[in-house]
Amino acid sequence: MDASVQRPKTDRRQLQQIIAGLSEGVILIEPDQSIRWANQAALDMHGASSIEELGRNVSEYRQRFQLRYRNNHRIEPGSYPIDRVVAGESFSDVLVEVAPAGQAEPRWVHRVRSLVITDTDGEPDCLVLILHDATEWASAEERFEKTFGANPAPAVICRLSDLRFIKVNRGFVEMTGYTREQVIGRSVYELDVLENASQKELAVERLTAGQTIPQMEALLRLADSESKLVIVAGQPIDLADEPCMLFTFMDLEPRRKAEQALRRSEEQFANAFRMAPIPTIVYARDSLRLLEANQAFLDATGFAAEELVGHTLEESTFWDAEDAHAKIEQMLATSGNLRNVEFKVRTRAGLAVDCLISAESVPIHGDDCVLMVFQDITERKRTELELLLAIEAVMQDASWFSRSILDKLRHIRSGTAPGKIDAAISDLTPRERDVLALICEGLADKEIATRLGVAPNTVRSRVSTLYAKLGLHSRSEAIIWAREHGLPAGGVASTRPAARASRRSS
Structure with a gap:
């Protein structure tokens, strides 16, 4: 045999021995499109146990396996990587999904590159497909894609090589109003996610270096030209073996x-507090230290702030009683508020003022406080006292008043509502009714005792019991x-002594 024929065969056996143990799959194809040899890794990547199961040639390979790109576009015959290498084409990093013929879902993902080995004359002598199993990588990428797309937290991914956005999730689209097409392909300079960032120089420096960008506030411009206050952060990641930056946002x-609403509310409260005509002060809830007094309180008491x-x-x-603070503290500790409790307040000039005090726990500027309101009832109490004294004086002789006038006087004096019945005539004993009837005649205790024929002490006892009932x-x-x-009134027991005498004589 000619040495020139024998040597290529020897070289090919050596080549097969070298690549047999590689983790990457290798398929050798002859220029006539027949599949010459494949290592175990290549067979495993196709679920085959022998070269025959791959197919004897390129045509049979296409019949037994269907390929598609990662974007789900099916690869037509003539465009398979095995077709392209037979045509003498050199390529690298072609990513394809592989499935046995008749199966809808792919089982493997191959990253494929080609190698053309020529003879001494420069003609193709052996065509090589080199396969890398990217199934696990693709599965992880698919999980990332699903997680990234479904994550409600707004996020975009830019490629560090050209600083252009390559992915955007629904959260970012909904927050900004941009469409996906308006984001993908734009650079970080066109759609500036770091605009007015609180540490923009640091963020740009970290982005350029592909390093983590710490959380910082920024103004994100929206599709309608408005802006939104956000917290933005950047995390370097690798996507399809390309260095990228994942930007996440918090609205x-x-x-x-x-x-802003809280500030407006607090401003409104402050204005209402200062302008309120009712004396009001504010204490800190925990220490009961006075924080503020409005002008009405200062005017009423004469104190300076x-x-x-x-x-x-x-x-x-300004408390008149020494134990006032202790009572108020106890009420606040028990119920948390006060409702129209009467205390005396002493002005700076020493004048005692009767007040009804109400207090309520309220949050002010984020702190727990006690809002205390004072109502001056000094004049009202003086008027009520004068009215009661007048009623007492008039009612010393009430026999000539009509019943309606007596009712009104009684209600004013006692403070009870008309029609209120505390007891009934039936609740009294006959003797108590007699005593009451004689009281209505205007008789004194001794006169009643004489009329009833009993001792004065007995009448006084009856009167006391009557009052209690x-x-x-x-x-x-x-x-x-x-x-x-x-x-x-009148005619009660006027003949009792005579009646008793008559009974004794009989």
Whole structure:
């Protein structure tokens, strides 16, 4: 045999021995399109146990396996990588999905490159397909794609080689109003995700170096030319073996609107507090230290703000009673508020003022506070006292008043509502009814004792029991009660002594 024929065969056996143990798959194809040899890795990547299962030639290979690109476009005959290498084409990093014929879903993902071995004359002598199993990588990438797309947190990915966006998720589209087509392919300079960032120089430096960009506030321009306050951060990742930067965002607009609303609310409260005509002060809830007093309180008490602010409830000098602070603290600790509790407040000039005090725990500027309101009732109490004294004086002799006038006087004096019945005539004993009837006639205790033929002490005891039953405190109240309940006066027990004498004589 000619040495020139024998040597290529020897070289090819050596080549097969070298590549047999490689982890990458290798398929050798003859220029006549017949499949000469494949190592075990290549067979495994096709689920085959022998070269015959791959196919004896390129045509049979196409019949037994269907290929498509990662974008789901099917590869037509003549465009298979094995066709391209037979045509003498050199290529690298062709990514294809491979499935046995008749199966809809791919089973493997191959990253393919070609190699053409020529003879001494430069003619193709052996054609080589080199396969890398990218199935696990593709599966991980698919999981990433699904996670990235479904993640509600807005995110975009830019390629570091040209700083152009290559991926955008639904969260970013919904937050900004851009379409996917308006983002993909644009550079970070056209769609500046770091605009007005609080540390923009650092962010640009880290982006250029492909390093992590820490969280920072920025203004993200939206599709409608408005802007949105966000927190942006960048994380370097590899995508399809290309260095990229993953930008994630957190929408701060709801927080900014809430803060603006809170500021407006606090400003409105501050204005209302200062302008309120009712004396009002604010204590810190935890320390009960006075924080602020409005002008109405300063005018009512005569104190200056600097004399009050900073002092605790106990240190405040405007309380008239020494134990006022202790009572208020106890009420706040028990129920958290006060409702129209009466206290005396002393002005700077020493004048005691009767006040109804209400207090409520409220948050102010994020702090727990106690809002305390004062209502001056000094004049009202003086008027009520004068009215009661007048009623007491008039009712010393009430026999000549009509029943309607007595009812009105009684209600004014006692503060009870008309029609309220505390007791009934039937609740009294006969003797108690007699005593009450004689009281209505205007008789004194001794006169009643004489009329009833009993000792004065007995009458006094009856009167005391009568008052207790009816909730009364004076003869005038007893007269009003009797008139109100229809008890007639006069003619009671006027003949009792004679009757007893008659019985003794018989």
